[in-house]
Amino acid sequence: MKKIGLLSVLSVVSLLVFSHGGGIASAASEGSNVRVVQVATAPGSSKPWSYYDEKGEIIGYDIDVLKEVDNRISDVEFNWNAVEFASAFLGVDSGRYQMIVNNINKNAEREEKYLFSDNSYLTSSLVITSKNGDYKSLSDLAGKSLISDADGSNVQLLAEAYNKAHSDKPINIVYTKASMSERMQGIEQGRYDAAVTNLLIVSDYNKEFGGKLKYVKLPEAEQAGQASKVYVLFVKNETELKAKIDKALQSMADDGTLTKISLQYFGVDLSK
Numbered sequence: 001m002k003k004i005g006l007l008s009v010l011s012v013v014s015l016l017v018f019s020h021g022g023g024i025a026s027a028a029s030e031g032s033n034v035r036v037v038q039v040a041t042a043p044g045s046s047k048p049w050s051y052y053d054e055k056g057e058i059i060g061y062d063i064d065v066l067k068e069v070d071n072r073i074s075d076v077e078f079n080w081n082a083v084e085f086a087s088a089f090l091g092v093d094s095g096r097y098q099m100i101v102n103n104i105n106k107n108a109e110r111e112e113k114y115l116f117s118d119n120s121y122l123t124s125s126l127v128i129t130s131k132n133g134d135y136k137s138l139s140d141l142a143g144k145s146l147i148s149d150a151d152g153s154n155v156q157l158l159a160e161a162y163n164k165a166h167s168d169k170p171i172n173i174v175y176t177k178a179s180m181s182e183r184m185q186g187i188e189q190g191r192y193d194a195a196v197t198n199l200l201i202v203s204d205y206n207k208e209f210g211g212k213l214k215y216v217k218l219p220e221a222e223q224a225g226q227a228s229k230v231y232v233l234f235v236k237n238e239t240e241l242k243a244k245i246d247k248a249l250q251s252m253a254d255d256g257t258l259t260k261i262s263l264q265y266f267g268v269d270l271s272k
Contacts, residue, residue: 115235
């Protein structure tokens with residue numbers, strides 16, 4: 001994020017503003033060498049990574065991390081676009097957006113289509129969340145209702161892959177677009193048996209809403225490798241942009257900035 005000088009020496013100036021409707025609007029001065037990069041994020045159901053505060057502004061761990069990345073790259077500015085999670089991928093595929101920043105995990109299918117930052121900037125285990133903590137593995141969920149995204153999230157793919165391999169005893173996947181807090185409430189109210197979530201989601205819910213949900217870490221063999229690591233996703237040909245962001249993220253890891261942001265949002269250092 002570049003420093004803005006006097007209005008008289010700029011052809012066009014745009015303030016960075018978070019809003020419910022348009023995300024962050026950002027533009028570089030005419031005639032400058034600053035590139036405006038379109039970034040997609042889905043704040044509707046991704047607290048504490050990307051979400052709306054009480055003023056309708058987009059905030060969160062992912063947002064703060066990338067704002068600091070922007071501060072460290074002199075020739076790039078980010079223009080944030082608030083979209084549905086599935087629309088973020090459609091927008092990247094069509095060339096409308098160059099990046100997605102929204103608690104993004106890697107898997108083999110995604111790696112064929114997109115680039116990812118060299119290192120994750122958050123690591124946290126997947127857990128099975130339920131009312132009483134009765135489920136300790138995916139096999140325990142056979143015949144049980146598991147609430148899940150319907151837009152290609154890693155958890156959805158994980159559950160569907162399990163069902164494909166265990167068609168005789170499948171999990172009853174209930175697809176939804178509800179927010180994470182609404183899903184957690186549904187489990188507490190007995191409408192769903194469980195959810196596979198990031199540890200931070202259920203702990204944040206219990207803290208904010210006084211919930212008493214239990215959780216058990218998903219066995220390592222079922223964590224799907226990168227399921228608990230968060231990356232920046234890029235269009236496949238954005239190698240130069242990726243290199244710049246990789247360098248900025250590494251410097252933030254080295255000087256403790258990622259740790260500081262993690263502590264602010266989660267109370268523990270999950271940046272490594």
